[in-house]
Amino acid sequence: MSHLLSSRRTFLKTAAISTGALLLPTANGLGQAETVASQSGADEAKADYAVRIKVAPIEVAPNRIISTTTYNSQFPGPLIRLKEGQQVTVDIFNDTDLPEQLHWHGQMVPVDIDGASEEGTPFIPPHGKRRITFVPKPAGFRFYHTHNRAGANLAAGQYNGEVGPVYIEPKNDPGDYDREVFLVLKEFEPTFSRGGDMPQNFLPPVTTKTLEAQGESAMKASLAKGTPKGYEVGYRSFTINGRMLGHGEPIRVKRGERVLFHILNGSATEIRSLALPGHSFRVVALDGNPVPKPAQVSVLWLGTAERISAVVEMNHPGVWIMGDLDDDDRHHGMGIVVEYAGEKGKGQWAAPTLQHWFYTRFAKTGAQPQAPDQTFDMLFQKDNAAEHGFNRWTINGVAYPMTGEMISPSVHLTQGKRYRIRMRNASDDIHPIHLHRHSFELTKIHGKATSGIFKDVVMLGDYQEAEIDFVADNPGMTLFHCHQQLHMDFGFMTLFDYV
Numbered sequence: 231m232s233h234l235l236s237s238r239r240t241f242l243k244t245a246a247i248s249t250g251a252l253l254l255p256t257a258n259g260l261g262q263a264e265t266v267a268s269q270s271g272a273d274e275a276k277a278d279y280a281v282r283i284k285v286a287p288i289e290v291a292p293n294r295i296i297s298t299t300t301y302n303s304q305f306p307g308p309l310i311r312l313k314e315g316q317q318v319t320v321d322i323f324n325d326t327d328l329p330e331q332l333h334w335h336g337q338m339v340p341v342d343i344d345g346a347s348e349e350g351t352p353f354i355p356p357h358g359k360r361r362i363t364f365v366p367k368p369a370g371f372r373f374y375h376t377h378n379r380a381g382a383n384l385a386a387g388q389y390n391g392e393v394g395p396v397y398i399e400p401k402n403d404p405g406d407y408d409r410e411v412f413l414v415l416k417e418f419e420p421t422f423s424r425g426g427d428m429p430q431n432f433l434p435p436v437t438t439k440t441l442e443a444q445g446e447s448a449m450k451a452s453l454a455k456g457t458p459k460g461y462e463v464g465y466r467s468f469t470i471n472g473r474m475l476g477h478g479e480p481i482r483v484k485r486g487e488r489v490l491f492h493i494l495n496g497s498a499t500e501i502r503s504l505a506l507p508g509h510s511f512r513v514v515a516l517d518g519n520p521v522p523k524p525a526q527v528s529v530l531w532l533g534t535a536e537r538i539s540a541v542v543e544m545n546h547p548g549v550w551i552m553g554d555l556d557d558d559d560r561h562h563g564m565g566i567v568v569e570y571a572g573e574k575g576k577g578q579w580a581a582p583t584l585q586h587w588f589y590t591r592f593a594k595t596g597a598q599p600q601a602p603d604q605t606f607d608m609l610f611q612k613d614n615a616a617e618h619g620f621n622r623w624t625i626n627g628v629a630y631p632m633t634g635e636m637i638s639p640s641v642h643l644t645q646g647k648r649y650r651i652r653m654r655n656a657s658d659d660i661h662p663i664h665l666h667r668h669s670f671e672l673t674k675i676h677g678k679a680t681s682g683i684f685k686d687v688v689m690l691g692d693y694q695e696a697e698i699d700f701v702a703d704n705p706g707m708t709l710f711h712c713h714q715q716l717h718m719d720f721g722f723m724t725l726f727d728y729v
């Protein structure tokens with residue numbers, strides 16, 4: 231299996247033949263475009279890409295085979311390389327027995343393309359097909375994934391293998407690196423547990439006492455009634471690009487090379503970290519959007535659905551494990567070997583020094599955000615084990631119905647206006663908050679005003695507050711939700727519309 235590794239030259243070649251080609255799984259994995267005969271009939275023009283949703287076996291380690299729903303029978307789904315502003319046609323085939331939604335995460339597409347039934351995107355019918363045409367934007371590292379609900383079904387939604395990377399090439403690419411490597415982090419074989427082990431100490435501890443008091447007293451009251459803690463999800467196998475640590479091809483590098491890693495946390499529920507002993511990451515983009523001030527860090531942290539693009543200068547020869555800081559998760563597969571040319575032996579790991587993860591490290595110092603036209607307050611709360619043993623999540627006291635139909639929007643937007651959402655988390659969980667079809671700017675986080683960082687997912691720490699601004703520039707129903715599958719399926723969602 232490949233680890234999405236390719237030279238820049240190969241990518242240019244791939245891009246050049248992408249029109250009129252179908253992306254198909256090949257023996258060595260991702261990103262390989264091949265021109266094949268149309269599968270959609272002679273009377274219809276061929277699509278630029280075809281994605282086939284299909285249950286298939288994937289081998290995460292020798293003789294460790296998992297049956298899961300995939301894109302094109304592989305994990306991750308094929309790398310889809312698009313060009314900013316250049317229209318593309320994609321055929322989505324659904325070879326499963328259930329209706330499907332394919333979400334173009336991080337792209338500013340219309341509602342009928344976006345891939346969220348709550349917004350009104352049509353389903354891809356079971357054993358049917360949808361052809362979509364859209365103009366990719368903005369440039370950068372995006373991804374596609376299922377937007378099906380899973381609820382209590384750990385074989386559904388993003389618990390399965392429906393995740394694939396998208397790279398939208400900018401009109402101008404300064405290209406200050408030698409080659410690109412795409413990494414998709416993903417766990418398999420989910421199981422339920424009571425209470426979780428989510429890492430909590432990596433965000434700056436800027437908590438709000440009133441939120442903490444509110445959350446703690448609600449939890450105490452629930453536990454006092456004899457209610458156990460709500461279900462959480464754990465996993466048996468952990469992979470990077472679909473292979474457990476030690477069982478995939480290493481990333482082969484040469485001394486002096488500058489490798490641009492595009493890293494995606496494709497997890498349904500988990501926060502991931504990544505370090506490479508003896509090396510540092512120069513973070514150049516968050517969620518695909520260039521940051522105002524690239525900076526070096528030794529550890530990357532990614533909430534569910536977050537992406538980081540970072541350049542590593544290969545200047546510390548050896549054979550290393552690039553892996554998660556959590557020993558247990560790494561021992562169960564969350565890592566990949568980086569091997570220098572001429573070096574041999576087992577991958578070495580060394581725990582890095584812990585630093586807090588400040589998004590603001592990549593912002594311009596002292597930059598103040600533009601004033602919004604209007605501000606909305608949102609309070610996030612957990613109702614412990616209230617939904618058949620699952621935690622119920624509310625935004626301003628309202629849980630989105632578990633049945634998933636479109637409901638009345640909670641926020642009405644006027645096109646062209648700038649909005650601020652003041653988010654307050656009265657729970658002890660971290661929430662990767664996601665806004666569909668728009669990018670937002672971080673304007674206050676870790677207790678400080680900031681500007682210039684544009685994202686589509688942001689981690690909101692336990693009992694913390696943050697503010698995000700966005701411009702209403704893409705009319706239509708817009709979903710706002712926590713990207714943790716267990717949270718979004720159990721209420722943590724709301725809709726915006728345009729008046």
Ligand SMILES: [Cu+2]
Pocket residue numbers: 659660661662712713714717718722
């Ligand atoms: Cu959440």
